[in-house]
Amino acid sequence: MASSGAGVVCLLLVLCSTVSCLATVFTVGDSSGWTLGVDYTNWTSGKTFMVGDNLVFNYGSGHTVDEVSESDYNTCTLGNPIKTYNSGSTTIALDAVGTQFYICGVIGHCASGMKLTVNVTGGATTAAAPSPGNTTTTSTSAAPPTTDFTPPFGTVSETSSSGTLSHFVAILITLVELFKFVVS
Ligand SMILES: [Cu+2]
Numbered sequence: 710m711a712s713s714g715a716g717v718v719c720l721l722l723v724l725c726s727t728v729s730c731l732a733t734v735f736t737v738g739d740s741s742g743w744t745l746g747v748d749y750t751n752w753t754s755g756k757t758f759m760v761g762d763n764l765v766f767n768y769g770s771g772h773t774v775d776e777v778s779e780s781d782y783n784t785c786t787l788g789n790p791i792k793t794y795n796s797g798s799t800t801i802a803l804d805a806v807g808t809q810f811y812i813c814g815v816i817g818h819c820a821s822g823m824k825l826t827v828n829v830t831g832g833a834t835t836a837a838a839p840s841p842g843n844t845t846t847t848s849t850s851a852a853p854p855t856t857d858f859t860p861p862f863g864t865v866s867e868t869s870s871s872g873t874l875s876h877f878v879a880i881l882i883t884l885v886e887l888f889k890f891v892v893s
Pocket residue numbers: 744745771772773813814815818819823
C-alpha cells in the first residue's frame with residue numbers, strides 16, 4: 710500500500726511538470742512590473758503568447774490594469790474599459806486567440822507608456838520565430854513540435870499532427886491508465 714501511494718505521488722509530480730511545460734506565466738515588465746518608465750513594446754518583443762498562458766501584472770496602488778478596445782488603446786482613452794483591475798497583483802488568463810490591449814487607467818499614464826498589447830496565438834509550434842505584425846496567412850505547420858519532452862513511460866510516441874493540446878491529452882490518458890493500474 711505504501712508503494713501505491715508513492716506511485717500516486719509520482720504521477721502527480723509528472724502531471725504537474727507536464728502542465729507547467731505547456732503554460733507560461735509572463736510577469737509583465739519582469740522585475741519592474743507594471744509601472745511608468747518601462748517600454749512594454751520592448752518587453753513583448755521576442756515573446757510568444759499562447760492560449761493557456763497567463764499575464765501577471767504587479768503594480769502599486771497608483772496604477773490600474775484596464776483591458777480596453779484597440780481604439781481606446783491607440784488613443785489612450787480612459788473611462789471605458791472592458792475590464793479593470795486595481796488589486797496590485799492581477800493575473801489574466803489568455804484564453805482566446807487574438808490581440809489584447811491593456812492600459813493604466815490613471816490620467817496620463819497610458820500616454821506616458823503604460824500600455825501593453827499582446828498577440829495571443831493558438832497552440833501551434835513556434836520556435837522563437839519573431840512574429841511580425843500581421844499574421845494573416847495561417848500556414849498549416851507540417852513539422853512536429855520541437856519541444857523534446859520525453860514522457861518517462863515511453864507510451865506516448867511522437868504526435869504526427871502538431872499541437873501541444875493533443876500531446877497533453879495523450880499524456881493525460883496515459884497517466885489515467887497508469888493511475889488505474891497503480892490503484893488496482
Ligand atoms: Cu499607472
